[in-house]
Amino acid sequence: MAVIKIEHLSKSFGRNQVLKDVNFQVEKGEVVCLIGSSGSGKSTLLRCINLLETPSGGQIIYKGEDILDEKHNIQEYRTHLGMVFQQFNLFNNHNVISNCTVGQIKVLKRSKKEAEETALKYLKIVGMDQYVNAKPRQLSGGQKQRVAIARALSMNPDVMLFDEPTSALDPEMVGEVLKVMRQLANEGNTMLIVTHEMEFAKEVADRVVFMDKGVIVEEGPPAQVLVNPQHERTKEFLKRTLK
Amino acid sequence: MSLEWILSIIENNWQMFLRGAYYTLLISSISTIIGAFIGFFIGIMHTIPVRKKGVKFYSLKLINFMLTCYVEFFRGTPMIVQAMVVYYGLDIAFGIDMHFITAGILVVSLNTGAYMAEIVRGGIVSIDNGQYEAASAIGMNHFQIMLHVVLPQVARNVLPATGNQLIMNIKDTAVLNVIGVTELFFQTKSISGNNFRYFESFFVACVLYFIMTFTASRILLYVEKRLDGPDAYQKEQKEAV
Numbered sequence: 001m002a003v004i005k006i007e008h009l010s011k012s013f014g015r016n017q018v019l020k021d022v023n024f025q026v027e028k029g030e031v032v033c034l035i036g037s038s039g040s041g042k043s044t045l046l047r048c049i050n051l052l053e054t055p056s057g058g059q060i061i062y063k064g065e066d067i068l069d070e071k072h073n074i075q076e077y078r079t080h081l082g083m084v085f086q087q088f089n090l091f092n093n094h095n096v097i098s099n100c101t102v103g104q105i106k107v108l109k110r111s112k113k114e115a116e117e118t119a120l121k122y123l124k125i126v127g128m129d130q131y132v133n134a135k136p137r138q139l140s141g142g143q144k145q146r147v148a149i150a151r152a153l154s155m156n157p158d159v160m161l162f163d164e165p166t167s168a169l170d171p172e173m174v175g176e177v178l179k180v181m182r183q184l185a186n187e188g189n190t191m192l193i194v195t196h197e198m199e200f201a202k203e204v205a206d207r208v209v210f211m212d213k214g215v216i217v218e219e220g221p222p223a224q225v226l227v228n229p230q231h232e233r234t235k236e237f238l239k240r241t242l243k
Numbered sequence: 244m245s246l247e248w249i250l251s252i253i254e255n256n257w258q259m260f261l262r263g264a265y266y267t268l269l270i271s272s273i274s275t276i277i278g279a280f281i282g283f284f285i286g287i288m289h290t291i292p293v294r295k296k297g298v299k300f301y302s303l304k305l306i307n308f309m310l311t312c313y314v315e316f317f318r319g320t321p322m323i324v325q326a327m328v329v330y331y332g333l334d335i336a337f338g339i340d341m342h343f344i345t346a347g348i349l350v351v352s353l354n355t356g357a358y359m360a361e362i363v364r365g366g367i368v369s370i371d372n373g374q375y376e377a378a379s380a381i382g383m384n385h386f387q388i389m390l391h392v393v394l395p396q397v398a399r400n401v402l403p404a405t406g407n408q409l410i411m412n413i414k415d416t417a418v419l420n421v422i423g424v425t426e427l428f429f430q431t432k433s434i435s436g437n438n439f440r441y442f443e444s445f446f447v448a449c450v451l452y453f454i455m456t457f458t459a460s461r462i463l464l465y466v467e468k469r470l471d472g473p474d475a476y477q478k479e480q481k482e483a484v
Contacts (some may be wrong), residue, residue: 079382089377093395102391103381126247130478138476148377223363 003028003060003158004049009058012097019046020214024059026159026192031185033222034194036211037237040226042194045220046163049192050081051095055192063133079107081151082152086164088144090136094146096123097132100154108155115154126180146180153184160184198241202226210234248443256434258445263430264451265389270344271412274351275341279405281352282359285310290367291359292385307406310360313380317357323418326350330422339423347419347426354415362404368398399470409457412418427451 001023011019011150018041034042047053049060051067051074059066067077092101101120104110123129126146136144145165150188152160161182166174178200185191185204195201200206201222208225210218210233218231229235252266253254253260288307317325330346333339370393378388417428427448435444 030466052379075382077382077386081380083377085372085373085377085380089371091374091378091392093392093399102384103378106387107382107389117461131476134476138474147312151377151381186428219348 002026003063004192005059005061005241006045006049007059007061009048009188010056011041011048011053012056019048019055020216021110022216023212024209024216024219026190028190029188030206031189031191031204032193032207032209033205034192034209035196035212035237036217037199037240038139040211041214043163046192046194049103050078050083050161052083055242067073067139075107077196079103079155080158082155082157082160084148084152084160084162084165085146086167088136088141088148088168090106090144090148090151092136095132096128096134096139099136103151103155119150119158122153125153125183126150127176140173141169142172142176144204145169145173145177148210149177149184159190159192162191164194164196164210166195166197172234181226198226198243210237211235245416245443249447252434252438252440252443253447256430259430259434260427260447260451263425263427263448264345264455266424267416267428267452268415268455269341270347270351270416271409272422274348274355274416275405275409276411277348277352278359278408281356282363282401283397285314285356285360286307286363286367287389287394288399289364292343313353313356314360317354317359321418322354322415323421325354326417326419327421343419343423346422347416347424350419351412351416355412358408359405362401363397366401367393369400370396371406399467402467402470406460409459409463413455413459414452 005025007023009019009022010017018039020044028239034045036042038243043055048055051060055068057066060068061079063082064070067074070117091102094102097119098114100123101112101115104115104118105112108115120129123132126149128143128146128150131139131143131147136147139147147163149160165181166177169177174197178197181191181193182200182204193201193205205222207219208222208231209216210225210231212233218225218229218234224230225234226238230237245332288303291303326346329350330341330343333341333373335345336456374392376390378392383391398460416424416426418422419426421434431444433443438444
């Protein structure tokens with residue numbers, strides 16, 4: 001059963017239409033990679049899914065309910081989605097552990113003790129449990145991103161959304177973040193990843209979605225889309241990125 | 244010869260000087276704190292996002308319009324005039340008979356609040372939108388985001404500007420002598436009126452003002468450093484929590 005189903009989604013910024021009639025869905029336990037050149041609408045699609053951008057039209061169906069419905073509680077819906085940003089966006093006034101607990105305590109109303117245990121569990125998974133008291137500004141980019149992943153996981157979301165999680169990192173740190181993501185994928189988490197790391201996509205994705213100019217051009221298993229693309233635009237894009 | 248005068252003025256009037264300095268510090272520090280709260284309130288009101296046009300939207304607009312009027316009025320008129328208007332004007336117009344110290348605190352607070360409003364609004368806008376988005380993404384509402392993520396950082400960032408306000412207030416409370424507040428300038432005027440040594444008396448006041456402002460700025464720098472903590476971080480060796 002699909003966790004998230006998107007139907008006829010469109011998004012315009014003024015007169016600029018960035019998403020045109022996008023239809024797609026994410027199954028439970030599936031790892032989907034969104035690829036495509038800059039400005040193709042991948043990030044906007046991801047941001048529309050957790051309503052950081054308000055879609056101009058269409059439906060987003062989560063567990064059978066249309067969350068664009070006026071009555072739907074957006075805050076409650078968002079707790080089921082974990083978001084990891086390109087720029088990490090850690091809370092600068094909180095230390096590592098409190099970055100991971102503040103949402104649990106204030107939004108999920110967990111006790112401080114429970115929240116800290118959960119946070120520590122995920123900080124251990126991302127290998128940041130030794131830095132619980134560090135402030136974000138004391139960490140490197142890769143470390144920040146791993147904390148950001150732990151923060152999202154601490155909310156026990158149904159789907160993890162990654163918006164180009166390694167694009168702001170230098171090559172050495174990309175590895176450490178991808179390692180964590182690979183592990184999460186192997187553990188059966190549902191993940192939707194916007195990425196430029198083709199090798200990574202090939203390796204972990206169950207399905208690759210190629211977007212261009214606001215529409216989904218091609219989708220399928222990585223062996224098909226990345227190795228034997230059917231579409232002219234996909235071929236062209238891959239020629240440019242894979243060298 | 245001047246030095247002798249200065250020493251004898253201090254010897255004969257130290258209690259008056261101290262009482263003046265006490266009121267100066269009292270009014271300026273209380274007013275800075277109240278003003279900061281006013282500033283935060285207005286800054287927060289000005290940055291509440293309301294998308295849909297409705298009752299909420301228009302009432303917020305009305306409140307913000309009135310707050311802007313207040314800010315513009317208090318920034319745009321001299322404090323010495325405001326002091327006269329508040330102290331004498333309210334008494335004559337509405338029969339509100341305030342103690343001059345209450346009136347002094349009121350005027351300086353409202354003045355500080357008007358300046359702090361823009362400082363705080365700038366501080367809120369300067370927190371990068373990414374943190375706001377990240378907090379939204381874990382399901383926090385606007386109020387929670389402001390309280391737990393944005394405002395603590397704003398408070399840290401506006402601290403230097405608040406310190407500036409405190410220093411300005413320490414100096415500017417001098418204008419409250421027009422409504423009879425017995426702060427340092429008023430006391431010095433009385434002292435020099437008795438001994439006719441204007442230079443020496445006001446020189447003492449000058450030194451006292453400087454001691455107060457300099458101490459205030461050092462204390463604030465120290466507080467800033469303490470809040471920031473050390474730059475480097477040592478790994479936890481043992482299991483934490």
